[in-house]
Amino acid sequence: MPDIREENKDIINCVLESMQGVVVTDLDGKIIFLNDRYADILQVDRHEVIGKDVIDVIPGTRMHIVARTGREEMGSLFKLKNGESVLVNRIPVRKNGKIIGVAAFGSLSMLDEMSTVATIQKIGHLSQELNQYKSELNKLRGAKYSLDQIIGNSPNLIKMKELIKKVAQTKSTVLITGETGTGKELVAHAIHQLSTRSHHSFGRLNCAAIPNDLLESELFGYEEGAFTGAKKGGKIGKFELANCGTLLLDEINQMPLYFQSKLLRVIQEKEIERVGGNKPIDIDVRLIFTTNRNLLDMVHQDSFREDLYYRINVMSIEVPPLRTRVDDIPFLVEHFISKINKELGLNITGIDDKVIELFQTYYWPGNIREMENTIERAANLALQGKLTLELFEHFLLRKEKERSRNENEICLETVRFKAEKETIIRVLAQTNANVSMAAKLLKINRSVLYEKIKKYDIRTM
DSSP states (O other): OOOHHHHHHHHHHHHHHHSSOEEEEETTSBEEEEOHHHHHHHTSOHHHHTTSBHHHHSTTOOHHHHHHHOOOEEEEEEEOTTSOEEEEEEEEEEETTEEEEEEEEEOSOOOOSHHHHHHHHHHHHHHHHHHHHHHHHHHHHSOSOOGGGSOOOOHHHHHHHHHHHHHHTSOSOEEEEOOTTSOHHHHHHHHHHHSTTTTSOEEEEETTTSOHHHHHHHHHEEOTTSSTTOOTTOEEOHHHHTTTSEEEEETGGGSOHHHHHHHHHHHHHOEEOOBTOOSOEEOOOEEEEEESSOHHHHHHTTSSOHHHHHHHOSEEEEOOOGGGOGGGHHHHHHHHHHHHHHHHTOEEEEEOHHHHHHHTTSOOTTHHHHHHHHHHHHHHHHOEEEEOGGGGHHHHHHHHHHHHHHHHHHHHHHHHHHHHHHHHHHHHHHTTTOHHHHHHHHTSOHHHHHHHHHHTTOOOO
8 A cells, every 4th residue: 555645745845846946944044955946046966055054055045034034025036146037935934833944935937038027027116116115104103213312421321221222122011201301202212113023013192192081992993883973994093003013102190090900901911802892802012101200109199000000110211301411411402403403494503602501500390302492492583503692581581480499499398397397296295205196196107207207307215
């Protein structure tokens, strides 16, 4: 009785040998199979090249790139050693979901006829157009900013940039914290640009800008007829649009409590369900969150879910305020002048050193965003030439108001501290230094009272 398995092997070998060109490599790019027809074209002995690096045998091949990216390349135009061209399909070979090698197949005969050459030229032209459209789409849906656009060389900024590089290589959720105007969104863009997801979409949603009743449909999408006014055919949400890419949820501290539990489930289950739908949709999205508030304080105030806080705070990056990196101010000023010249068509040539000194002594409550607006205002007044101190009269008034406000706050704080200390001393005297009883009278926790006693250096004996 004939061996059916051997017959099947013969059929498979005949199929492989009858094709224009077939080459198979392992994950390391070593050739493990080359059919006779391709060996003849390459003018090599098929047996001698087994085990050799495919790049050495087939110059210009992209099989090692397919092995690394895991993405198939169909209909790729490839020029052979003899000058002829073929269309090649390169396909990653998988076993149990893991890539174990790459197979490449020539899909057309060698192009020596005019009609076929014309077809290939047309395909090449269409391929160029497709790449151009992909590039334009990536600009629209991708990250706008890179790490180079985070300006400055101060120690804390360099430390932050190094952390961004490390965080970008992982898949974990990221929490970016910092005051308003420090550039948290730039950090999110840079993480996406440096990640393996950079060729996929970068989605953004400001939780504070979307009404609570629309948040779910914006993130999860909805089915046709899900609610009054729903679009025909439904709508894809931010999660689906960012699939395989990155989604930035800005001002996560503004997300309502009822929705936080739904977001937690998405993070844990890696699936969503459209509004009005009943079928779960698998998603692969890297989530980045930003906040200008202390989320742990919000947890203690029961305005943010504790389980969600620890789930999104896997990797955290704190963006330093401008007042802690005054050495970066000259570089930032130069950057903004160049940007303003380009965007507004002005001809600002520089800025007076006295203005830089002034900037370096200011508190900058609005951080980098406030600085950019301040420079832009002065540039609009000057239109050209150097920005002098006289152009920043409005800023000087603001600086003086800020100084007065800070002094008043310091005075009020001093009064408050003095009153609090005197009250604690009086109550402790009434209770014969019984801290537990004093805490009850003051209506604060005993541990808090101990902290204040230590803070004000109050003797209890």
